Amino acid sequence: MSSAGQPSIGMVAGEPSGDLLAATVVQALRECAPAYALAGIGGPKMQAHGFDAWYPMQKLAVNGYADVLMHLPELLGIRRAVRERWLAERPAAFVGVDAPDFNFGLERALREGGIPTVHFIGPSLWAWRGERINTIRAAVSHMLVVFPFEEKIYQDAGVPVTYVGHPLARVIARVPDRAGARARLGIAQQDRVLALMPGSRAGEVRHLAPRFLAAARLLQARDPALRFWAPMANAERQREFEAHAQALGGLDNLHVVVGGSHDILAACDAVLVASGTATLEAALFKRPMVVSYVLPRLSWWIMRRQAYLPWVGLPNVLCRETVVPELLQDAATPEALAAAAWQALTDDAARQRLETRFGALHDDLVRDTPALASQAILEVAGHG
Incomplete structure (x- = not known):
């Protein structure tokens, strides 16, 4: 129950990708169970559907062991505060949206306190740190997974699970409206455009923006008419990215904007993109891409020792082969x-092959995700 006696569901999403994925579920819960208050930690897309955000989502958006250690006292303080508030207010259920390092500890405490827990988007057990299944079994009452092959992993481990499809497969059109997106952005139909997407976290921008921008300068020397569009998660990331561009001496035909990533992905010819949800978005928009990621040395060493797969980009993981290049760390x-x-940008035959492959991938991921996820959440909450 909320403090006013209204039945409630707690939620935590820790970064823009989680906000995007959770927003459709928040909307579905609002429509099918309007009596429930929805509150916790979330972003602007969740708030647009009536979600009450107690803390700014950016507080949780850290990447790599070094960044986590730097912000650990604040993160632990936030987690302690929301845990105590929920144990006092007794929501009907708690939903952790991604952010496993933050959410699993919170979920375990709430579940031990008698509050059922749902985790939306299982962590990449198939990629690294498979031992986390033991943590999940203790913390999560019900797991919602977004890739079909994940369901068996949790069934075999004895964790109740529902495959709900990937929300982005419904949000993004099967055939993107490239001409319409270009018209909205003021891009001529004949212009060649490269999207630069160095991630939504400060650490990602810090490590990737200088490399992406330096690469863009090399490309512009090859094609002076080439245009660059860089959608940023928020104004702070925009300032950081623009500062990196200025430090390199500027870049002609560069447009740095807050938001608008889907129009930019629909409009562009190819993408330089940080590993993460944005790689799946680019695939659903049927765009050629180059996947990259750079971490502090210690974080990279730890992650590589725990990895199981030869890929980090979701298009390659889901296709089970290298369909797009990955350039990681020193590479x-x-x-x-x-x-x-x-x-x-220039290989038309490869682009056509990718469009076909990504179209089939899109079809595999389409489900009524908001309805399936909200139904599972409400069942866990005991909603009759």
């Missing part, structure tokens, strides 16, 4: 990124 030089991006 992510401006020269290598520029060469791979030029190939993505």
